[in-house]
Amino acid sequence: MTVRAGANVMNQRSVQRQERLLQALAGGGSLRLADAAMLCGVSEMTLRRDVSSKGSPLMLMGGHLVRRDDPHFSPVYDLETQRDRGVDIKTRLCQRASSYVQDGDTLFIDCGTTLVPMVAELGQRRHLTVVTYALNVANAVSHLDSVRLILLGGLYQGVSQSFDGEDVARQIRSLGINRAFLSAAGVHLERGLSCFHFHEIIPKQAAIETAAQRILVFDDSKWGVLRPAFFGTLSDADIIVTHGEAAAAASASPEIAARVDSPR
Template identity: 45%
Template sequence: MLATGMSVISVNALNAFPFLAIMRTGRRRLVLAGLKHASSQWVLCYANNIYSCNIFFVITYRLTLHQMTSKSINTHNGNSKMLQTAGAKARTLRLVRMQELINSKGPTQLGKVAEQLGVTEMTIRRDLASADSPLACLGGFVLEATLPSADEKYSLDEEIDHHTVRKRLACQRAAQWVEDGDSLFIDCGTTMIHFAEALPPAMTLSVVCYSMNIAAIVSRRPNTQLILLGGLYHPSSATFYSDEAVHYLGSLGVNKAFLSAGGADLQRGASCSNFHEVAVKQAAIRSAGQSFLVVDESKLGRVRPAFFSPLDVFSRIAVGGVPDAALRKQFKGLPLDVAAPPVT
């Protein structure tokens, strides 16, 4: 609909002219105000005519607005496809170079990878974010996206396959102590893999960890905020360590810390095999409102080289499997919570 005071005259003429013309008549200049049916062979226009009825002509042309727009869009799409193709090739080359770098040097700091490739850290992060990337960025390090097998990661814990059932029992019991909204520290170790898997999936949690295998499990959970502490990567335990990470952990307010141990002795306390883990475990215990130890019964009475805590600091100790009578008597004064295997 046209407003009052506007006049429209359409003329399908002068098709040879490849342009639109509007004419000035009298004292008023006609204003080209709009287009209608742009895909047709003629264009209908209307003019603002306040004081008098001015006559104007719409000169049609064979190349319609629709055709011009289509050409413009096709040109733009063609350029976009060329840019996308070039971008994909550049990303593929960067991934190949990153793969070569990781194969030769192992997990490498994100900043060093970006420096080697001559791009920004954000570019590297975007390259690694796609589902088809063979690499990942964890804790500020670029590393293989596929996790190595357990025996490769834990050369000091070769008995993993012999205690899987008891470890799972201990972790399922400990997972019952987690409540919705908790902020957790989850330790490293083959035992804690089962703990991360046992957490109820619907719970809203915040999780702090420093182990790659734990992060890989927790990162797939919905409603979970993950904080992965960074530093130097230790393949023997699949963990990261740095003084800065320990300091940062001390500033966090986790309310529950779940720790593993290679040994739990009444006199010698909780111990592990890797000395670099000690400072992280101790910082987690200091930061947490409550600390829990999670072990299978084979760890009771054992001592590993690196002591990290006396047993009386733990609110509860989840034990998978039933200890023998001598061990039960020895640990009688401690808050052991034994998860026995089902009777078959």
């Protein structure tokens, strides 16, 4: 049996080299392949092989070595997805969802990848404040000079790129939130809204409880799915932004049909 290039398993030293490079890149940043090779005392080719081996935490971008983001949260545009349907569906959902935002609003933005494209829509608006407990959302918002950012801190939970704070609930309640944009890993007509991680429940429920308007955003891969941590029902959402099968199914339900909003 022949092992194809790029699918090799990593050996001991390969792992050591990559760990060393990961450390060099721990603070973020990129490393020229040539420099990295020098640093490790091996040839560029060896590093190329390390990086192309299965499960490498590094990747190569135009001769520069960078950390490969956790594929689960990869913010990098997926080429296939984009070619297949022009624009990412999450971007379209977020464009639609953001149409509810008004100047001067204070927004709650939930964790996950679904709502990250929302941030791009907020740059034009004036006097916005964004409240979030997600690191990826906070990073995105931090680039917008015109938007105030309030990050609810605490113990970092890598799996969801979010923070588990002591009294998030109290903090959220103490803020005057106009609109809460909520994500969910599972949305079920009868069973309601669920997510993977229990620490997300508290901020989600606090936002549902306190916000003047609740906007649920999810793509149709979440429809009919149940996840371990339940945090609400479909009737908790004032607006439901989704698409495809989920939008069709939700529109068929007399109770929530009026609140469904689907792009295009």
